[in-house]
Amino acid sequence: VIGARLVNGVESAAVAADDRGLQYGDGLFETMLASKGRIMHFELHLARLREGCHRLGIPEPDRDLVENDCERVLAGLDGGIVKLVITRGSGPRGYRPPEQASATRIVSSSARPPPTREPPEALRLRICEIRLGLNERLAGIKHLNRLEQVLACAEWNDPSIDEGLMFSADGRLICATAANVFLVSGGRLVTPAVRDCGVAGVMRQAVINTCRAMGVDVVIRDLGLSDIKGCEELFVTSAVRGVRPVGEVIEVGNWSVREMTTMIRDKVQETSP
Amino acid sequence: VIGARLVNGVESAAVAADDRGLQYGDGLFETMLASKGRIMHFELHLARLREGCHRLGIPEPDRDLVENDCERVLAGLDGGIVKLVITRGSGPRGYRPPEQASATRIVSSSARPPPTREPPEALRLRICEIRLGLNERLAGIKHLNRLEQVLACAEWNDPSIDEGLMFSADGRLICATAANVFLVSGGRLVTPAVRDCGVAGVMRQAVINTCRAMGVDVVIRDLGLSDIKGCEELFVTSAVRGVRPVGEVIEVGNWSVREMTTMIRDKVQETSP
Numbered sequence: 001v002i003g004a005r006l007v008n009g010v011e012s013a014a015v016a017a018d019d020r021g022l023q024y025g026d027g028l029f030e031t032m033l034a035s036k037g038r039i040m041h042f043e044l045h046l047a048r049l050r051e052g053c054h055r056l057g058i059p060e061p062d063r064d065l066v067e068n069d070c071e072r073v074l075a076g077l078d079g080g081i082v083k084l085v086i087t088r089g090s091g092p093r094g095y096r097p098p099e100q101a102s103a104t105r106i107v108s109s110s111a112r113p114p115p116t117r118e119p120p121e122a123l124r125l126r127i128c129e130i131r132l133g134l135n136e137r138l139a140g141i142k143h144l145n146r147l148e149q150v151l152a153c154a155e156w157n158d159p160s161i162d163e164g165l166m167f168s169a170d171g172r173l174i175c176a177t178a179a180n181v182f183l184v185s186g187g188r189l190v191t192p193a194v195r196d197c198g199v200a201g202v203m204r205q206a207v208i209n210t211c212r213a214m215g216v217d218v219v220i221r222d223l224g225l226s227d228i229k230g231c232e233e234l235f236v237t238s239a240v241r242g243v244r245p246v247g248e249v250i251e252v253g254n255w256s257v258r259e260m261t262t263m264i265r266d267k268v269q270e271t272s273p
Numbered sequence: 274v275i276g277a278r279l280v281n282g283v284e285s286a287a288v289a290a291d292d293r294g295l296q297y298g299d300g301l302f303e304t305m306l307a308s309k310g311r312i313m314h315f316e317l318h319l320a321r322l323r324e325g326c327h328r329l330g331i332p333e334p335d336r337d338l339v340e341n342d343c344e345r346v347l348a349g350l351d352g353g354i355v356k357l358v359i360t361r362g363s364g365p366r367g368y369r370p371p372e373q374a375s376a377t378r379i380v381s382s383s384a385r386p387p388p389t390r391e392p393p394e395a396l397r398l399r400i401c402e403i404r405l406g407l408n409e410r411l412a413g414i415k416h417l418n419r420l421e422q423v424l425a426c427a428e429w430n431d432p433s434i435d436e437g438l439m440f441s442a443d444g445r446l447i448c449a450t451a452a453n454v455f456l457v458s459g460g461r462l463v464t465p466a467v468r469d470c471g472v473a474g475v476m477r478q479a480v481i482n483t484c485r486a487m488g489v490d491v492v493i494r495d496l497g498l499s500d501i502k503g504c505e506e507l508f509v510t511s512a513v514r515g516v517r518p519v520g521e522v523i524e525v526g527n528w529s530v531r532e533m534t535t536m537i538r539d540k541v542q543e544t545s546p
Contacts, residue, residue: 005290014287015295017278017379022288023358024419025298031366056420057427083366085296088423093304093356093383095419095450096426106290110366133406133470134442138420145418146297146368147329147411150361153369154330169407169442177368197406 004073005108009065019104021087024095025144027104028052028086030202032070033112033240035079039070040272041239044202049086052141058088059103069107081110081240087144113240122247122258123236125176127225128152128164132174132197140200152177163236165228165249168197173223176236179244180204183223184233184260190219203237203268210268228252235261243268277346278381282338292377294360297368298417300377301325301359303475305343306385306513308352312343313545314512317475322359325414331361332376342380354383354513360417386513395520395531396509398449400498401425401437405447405470413473425450436509438501438522441470446496449509452517453477456496457506457533463492476510476541483541501525508534516541 007015020026030045039045046063053060070082085106091098130151138145152164163176174192175181180201182191189211194200208218228234234246234255243265245258278286293299303318312318319336326333343355358379364371403424411418425437436449447465448454453474455464462484467473481491501507507519507528516538518531 007290013290015290015292017280017286017288017381019288019295020423022292022295022360023302023417024423025417026420026423029296056424081366087295093354094386094426095422097423099430108290113367130410131408133408133411135404135406135421137403137424138406143420144296144298145420147299147416147418148408149368150293150297150299150370151329151410153367157372 004075005106006069006073007106008104009069015104015106016090018090019087020089020091020097021085021104021144025146026056026088026097027058027144028056029142029144030084031240032082032084033079034070034074034077034082034109037074037078039082041202041206043273044205045084045239048142048200048202049084052143053086055137055141056088056143057097058086059101061086061103061105065105066107069105073107073109077109080112083108083110085144122245122255123162124160125163125165125236125246125249126156126161127249127251128155128166128177130155131167131169133169134196136196139196139198140194142199149177161250167225171224173225173228174198179236179238179241182207182235182237183227183231185227185231187232188219189216189260189264190221190223190227192223193220201237202239203242206268206272207237207243207264210271211264213271214267225252233257233259233261235264277348278379279342279346280379281377282342288377288379289363291363292360293362293364293370294358294377294417298419299329299361299370300331300417301329302415302417303357304513305355305357306352307343307347307350307355307382310347310351312355314475314479316546317478318357318512321415321473321475322357325416326359328410328414329361329416330370331359332374334359334376334378338378339380342378346380346382350382353385356381356383358417395518395528396435397433398436398438398509398519398522399429399434400522400524401428401439401450403428404440404442406442407469409469412469412471413467415472422450434523440498444497446498446501447471452509452511452514455480455508455510456500456504458500458504460505461492462489462533462537463494463496463500465496466493474510475512476515479541479545480510480516480537483544484537486544487540498525506530506532506534508537
């Protein structure tokens with residue numbers, strides 16, 4: 001099932017060729033999970049989008065228009081994935097943003113992808129060779145400059161590998177190609193800082209919020225390969241795939257304990273808005 | 274004068290909304306100067322595009338199709354700018370490149386922009402605050418992930434400033450937002466290495482080639498702010514604007530000598546294919 005696609009609220013399969021999203025990756029996106037006609041964690045998605053618009057100087061889309069588009073592309077679908085792309089819109093040639101940018105809003109739906117593994121089963125990960133360049137001005141937000149993630153995914157085609165871990169140019173563990181990473185280390189929940197590269201994932205934030213509401217501390221700090229080697233549990237999070245335990249990182253080893261992972265997954269599902 | 278636009282050889286103002294160029298900046302571009310119906314330095318543009326396709330794993334466009342498109346968008350124009358964009362084409366959601374990518378080819382023409390200053394006059398530059406992240410896998414090629422350049426250009430709107438110098442995350446001088454940088458230091462011509470960030474500009478390469486053919490050595494090495502402070506001459510290069518002397522870097526000082534700059538500019542123009 002392929003859903004509908006709306007460009008600025010109008011059904012369309014096309015975008016202007018001079019759109020700056022295409023010309024320079026000058027825009028942002030959100031990939032959201034919908035269930036029973038509702039978008040999960042919608043407020044967190046909007047908050048990250050707002051932060052991205054602020055950082056790039058792109059006008060924030062009208063919330064009602066976004067909600068209305070989402071409803072329309074979900075019509076007739078029980079659930080699925082809704083992708084929202086906001087670009088700086090069309091402009092003349094040249095990097096300089098037009099003074100009066102008129103953002104482009106693209107909202108589309110697609111069927112939820114078949115899980116690579118059924119949820120109780122743990123994921124198998126590898127370590128990616130490509131590193132993430134550092135730029136605090138672009139870190140955290142979900143902008144359209146994603147060649148590092150594209151090249152990371154192109155590193156393997158073994159379907160038994162579900163994800164790849166990515167490290168920063170200076171060797172810190174940051175994320176997976178399309179997920180954030182958490183580990184349980186010395187009984188504490190830890191996730192990498194995303195201050196100079198990586199994306200502040202919506203499910204990462206949902207996990208942090210849920211844990212803090214339970215009185216479970218989440219430590220956000222720099223992590224290295226040695227932290228993975230020594231950790232008790234490892235899991236990845238994404239808005240689309242939720243909280244998923246990691247059973248193996250090929251270059252590092254295996255994990256069978258998932259006590260805290262399961263507790264957190266259940267609690268996040270329970271409290272999902 | 275706005276010229277024509279061809280998408281995969283067909284006149285069109287639109288690109289598929291699921292094109293990976295838009296979704297992830299998954300593609301490359303060349304901005305080329307045309308004069309008297311011919312594209313200047315066409316071989317150098319094609320060589321850089323080929324390197325980019327190789328690095329990103331995007332199928333190289335057919336040379337004859339590109340040439341034919343360029344001729345068509347230039348029809349009726351004496352000269353102008355031809356922009357070629359090659360993307361990995363449409364694909365399903367997700368960073369992983371499709372196994373059989375069908376590249377999108379967009380060729381468009383536009384009038385040559387009015388010069389910010391008439392050629393003999395030297396440019397006025399500033400130093401940009403945003404730094405360039407390091408990634409040797411993406412350095413040198415002209416890919417579509419250009420948010421760093423977009424944010425750099427958004428830093429100023431004083432029309433008396435022609436360009437901004439950009440430094441790497443670790444503090445090296447790399448380039449201007451849309452040009453490469455050369456300086457004359459101790460009588461020698463020097464330009465920054467672009468091994469881990471920056472673009473290997475076509476006019477940069479033309480200058481290097483021309484100088485070497487004249488027996489003038491060009492040193493490619495890491496440079497810092499102190500190198501600008503001490504240099505005798507400074508110039509920037511781009512395919513569209515050619516070789517342009519720099520008369521001022523606001524934060525650093527002024528230059529009035531342009532002996533070598535002028536010699537190189539004249540020689541490059543003379544020998545341009």
